Amino acid sequence: MDRVRNPFNPGAGTRPPLLVGRDPQLEAMTVAIRRLALGRFERSMLLTGLRGVGKTVLLNEFGSIAEREGWVRAHLEATEDIRLPTALAGITRRVLLELSLKERSKDRARRALGVLRSFIKVHVPLGDAGTLTIDFESYPGQADSGQLDGDLAGLFTELGETARAAGVGVLITIDEIQYLPRAELSALIVGLHRISQLGLPVLVTGAGLPSLPGLAGEARSYAERLFTYVNIGTLDPPDARRALVQPVEDEGASWHAEAIDLALRDTEGYPYFLQEFGKQAWNVAGGPEIQPTEMQSATTLAIDDLDRGFFRARVDKTTDAEREYLRAMASLGGSGPYRSGDVSRRMGKRTTQTGPVRDSLIKRGLCYAPRHGELAFTVPMFDAFVRRSL
Ligand SMILES: Nc1ncnc2c1ncn2[C@@H]1O[C@H](COP(=O)(O)OP(=O)(O)OP(=O)(O)O)[C@@H](O)[C@H]1O
Ligand SMILES: [Mg+2]
Known part of the structure; x- marks a missing residue:
């Protein structure tokens, strides 16, 4: 045809011709945004799922919902070498500059940009700061203590108050969350938790592989209070x-x-x-x-x-050792999960010898550990691909 x-x-x-099966999540996001606009708390969502199930499409839809509600959206895609403070400073700068053009919020935005400037001085390496110039005077004392969680809370407070002054809200979507360094993700969550009682119209939502970094201590319990973990599947x-x-x-x-x-x-x-x-x-x-x-x-x-x-x-960027490991996984038959011990045995090695390769496959986002001692592919039907062409 x-x-x-x-x-x-x-x-x-890429947006499908028909987005099916995701109504509950779309509705939950609409409710969350409207509640926050009224200054009421609502948990946000963290989407997890395998490659190609539609996480990014859904995050984009969340962004469109935000825009329809008159909010500003800001999007961030994490990569293997992301630095979260730099990335967040970049989107905060863009949003604040946009809000600084509005008559209602221009004074509030100037102060916020000054706070951001102080934040950048402390948290953004010099090499990154070149693209983050700010022509407003520094405003010290709000987000430049050096403690990332508290300083992110300070920055989000500025962002939220500026948005409120403008009569809008801000939705920040973060894709590929599994790539965020664990300490930075923890700081983000602790920072968000600190401002969650202020009723500011700032909402953060994200998506990632099932191998989202395991959080520890207060970050874990805050994450459970701030987010609903939603598994996106077939x-x-x-x-x-x-x-x-x-x-x-x-x-x-x-x-x-x-x-x-x-x-x-x-x-x-x-x-x-x-x-x-x-x-x-x-x-x-x-x-x-x-x-x-x-x-x-x-x-x-x-x-x-x-x-x-x-x-x-x-598999384009994988090393020979990583491919050997992938082949050993697939050769065990079925679509997984596989026991790490079985994979090592198949390779004629001890688990301690294969540990580094296993870890690098997880870091690359090709595999994840559904349970301790187990390993699975993050790409559906990958086992058959490896068997027929790797
Ligand atoms: N609900 C849906 N109904 C039909 N097609 C969909 C749906 N959601 C996503 N798709 C299609 O599936 C493909 C993958 O979507 P998307 O890139 O959002 O997946 P993803 O989960 O972000 O994958 P990855 O982990 O590789 O980034 C796209 O071609 C998209 O059009
Ligand atoms: Mg995606």
Whole structure:
């Protein structure tokens, strides 16, 4: 069928033609934003889930909700070498500069920018500070003690009070949270907890792999009070069916019953795979009804495409030792989790010898430990990929 009109969208964070199965989270975010706008406390959400289940798409939707409610949104994507103080200073600066243009909040924003300037002096390494110039006088004493948690609380207070003066709120979305250094994530949570009683319109929400850094002590108990942990997973069969059927029907085409069953079976309800298989099926089909034989060809193309893109991208930067470990995992059969001891044994090594490789795979976000002594892939159906092409 006409490729130009193909509705499906496999990609990182790309909006699907139809966002199904996420209404509870969308509603919870709308409620949280409206409650905060009234100065009432509401827990925010931390989304966790495997690769390609739709975490980023959902965070983007949260951002759109915030904008519809008249809030300012700020987005941050963590990476393996992120420095949280620098990143937060960057988005705070952007939001405050925006609010400094409003008549109602310009004076409050100036003071806040002065506080930010002091924060940067203490917490941002000189090499990073170049892009963070601020033309307002420093305002010492609010966020420059050197203690990151307290200083973040000071900074968020400035941000929240400025937003309130402007009659808006601020939603900060943080993607790929698993990459945040544990100490910095703890400081962020302790800082947020300190301001949670002030009724300021600042909300932080985030998403990451199931390997979110394990928090300790007060940070853990505060995190439980501040956030609901929401696991984002596969779509249930009726939702998965809707995600494939409706976009096709909206374009005036349809699925043969057997063709859609094949697609649903092979994608197992994983959002990324639904988009990929749907896209190939559309392109292969002569139309207007997608036939079972066409779906079979589409499946081959889809797996090819996944192997060259979605899966391959994950292993591109891995070392030989890491690949050897991945192969040993997959060779144990099934989709995991695997016992670390079994993986080491398969490699003819002791667990203490393979520990560093295992840790680096977790750090890269390729694996996570669902339980002590166990290891699983963060990418769905990765075991089969490793067996067929690594
Ligand atoms: N609810 C949904 N219904 C249908 N398709 C969806 C849904 N959510 C996401 N998708 C599609 O799934 C794909 C992956 O989405 P997204 O990039 O948000 O996943 P992710 O969880 O952030 O993955 P990663 O961990 O790799 O960053 C996109 O092509 C998107 O269009
Ligand atoms: Mg993502």
